[in-house]
Amino acid sequence: MVSIPDYVSFREGLSRPLSVYIHVPFCRSKCPYCAFNSSVPSGEDVSTYLASVSRELDLWGYMASGKPSVRTVYIGGGTPSVLSVGQWETLFGLLSRSFDLGGLEEFSVEANPESLSEDHLSLWKTIGVTRVSIGVQSLDDCELKWLGRLHSSERAVWAVESSLAAGFEVSADLMFGLADQSVRKWHRSLSAMVELGPHHLSLYQLTIEPDSFWGKVPPSQTLDGYGHYRWAQWYLPKKGYTQYEIASFAKEGRWSRHNMAYWTGRDVLGIGPGAWGYLGGVRYENQGDLKAYSLALKNGVALSYRERIQGAAKASERAILALRTSFGLDLERFSSDFGVALSRRLRDALDEFPPSCIERDGSVVRLSSKGMRIANALWETLLWGDDDGI
Ligand code: SF4
Known part of the structure; x- marks a missing residue:
């Protein structure tokens, strides 16, 4: 149940042009350092997910008394490219049914190289996706293997090149602070990525979440990434990438509009299991477990937490x-x-x-x-x- 004051705040947030985040809680396998809300789907998981998202969107639409106007959409995860093209069509159908997308400034999707396909790229182009954010992490095969990633550096290069060739704005995630990753090795990944010419780079130090596999069985070696970060701060501006946020570098004007909505305290409607939102001054989180999320939606929105930020x-x-x-x-x-x-x-x-x-x-x-x-x-x-x- 939503209390009356929260309901009033949510309605107020929904009345302004907002950002929408949709969480896709599926991955092809679980990386040992990660405790994000994601799992390998089985049985009816994806259809349960899509039916539940549909229900959640209807509930927010009911609260808004209409179709909220949306500035940015971000479909993240997990690994959204795990969804098939048909499942993407369903998801996009839900979005266009629920929101006024006429004023959309940015439509981002996350993808991982092993599950991204040409068919995804073609469909995304036709449905109005503008930006693809790719979880490359490294262009060194040994590092990718150590991280438990399923893709090769060759596949990652293909994903970036194909997304660029299809006409998307492209962002790539890279990770530093890995075992045996000298600054020289880090530079090799970074410079090879720069050569490919993505518009945006997000750089993260490897963090081992306490609830992840490595949180319980730590790997033998991790490095401090201070020198790697300094190197990126020195090197990337020379290549035309300006640092506009602690982990984010972009070519002229290519910053993430969606992420800027978080950093400037704008309204963000979070949809899907475990999604976070911030509407009308209230922060909330949805139930993370797919079954609990789906069940809760039968009685109302699936909030597991809410707090008025004041x-x-x-x-x-x-x-x-x-x-x-x-x-x-x-x-x-x-x-x-x-x-x-x-x-x-x-x-x-x-x-x-x-x-x-x-x-x-x-x-x-x-x-x-x-x-x-x-x-x-x-x-x-x-x-x-x-x-x-x-
Ligand atoms: S790091 Fe990314 S790909 Fe790996 S399990 Fe977590 S969400 Fe999935």
Whole structure:
């Protein structure tokens, strides 16, 4: 059940042009470091999933009293390219039935090289997908094998080249901090990827989730990725990629509009098992387990968690998200939105951070390249609870 205040907030969020995230909780196999909400589908899982998503969309549509207008769509996972072309047609049919897509600025889908096909690319072109984000992770076959990935570097190159040739904006994920990955080896993957010419790169340090296989049976060796990250920050701008967020580099104007919606606190409707959303100031998470999600939808939306983000927690979130990006945080606006006490607290935290890590431009403050490398230390001082400092 949704409480009356949450219902009012959700309706308010749904009345504004919003971003939509759809979670596809399936992968061809489970990577040993990953604890994302995904599993290898069996039996009727995919049809249960599609029927449940249809029901969830109907419920949000009912709450909105119509078709909400959508700015960006992101279909992520998991591995959305595990869905067959027919299943994609069904999913897209649900989207166009439920939303006004007339003002769509970006339509992104995630794909992994082993399951992406020419047929996916052709269909995506016809249904209006604009951007394909590919989980390459490495262009070194030994590293891919060590990560438990199913694709080869050759297949990853094919996925990037084919997506570019089909006319999509392309983003590639690469991972650093892997066993035996020297900065020289990292550079080989990075430079080979740059040569392929994707519009956008997302770089992640390998993180082993506590609930993953490696969280229980750790691998023999992992590396600190500090030097790898520094190298990317030095190398990529020379190749025309600007760092616009802690993990994201893009060619001119090719940043992810959808991700910017998260970082600027805009409304995001999350659909699917385990999806997160933020609507009208309320953050929520759906039931993660497919069966529980599907069952819950028979009685209403399948929320497992919701929280009104307000007070100091909202201020903290605004500061951290804005400082993740090169667009930075406007301190004057922060002060007028959250008051003098929290503004002073923020300024004190920033003053304690090494001056070489901060750049100031009028009332806007942002992290320098060096600041982005050690941002975690700043987040610790900016994590405030609901009524902290008020
Ligand atoms: S890392 Fe990606 S491909 Fe691997 S199990 Fe997790 S979601 Fe699936």
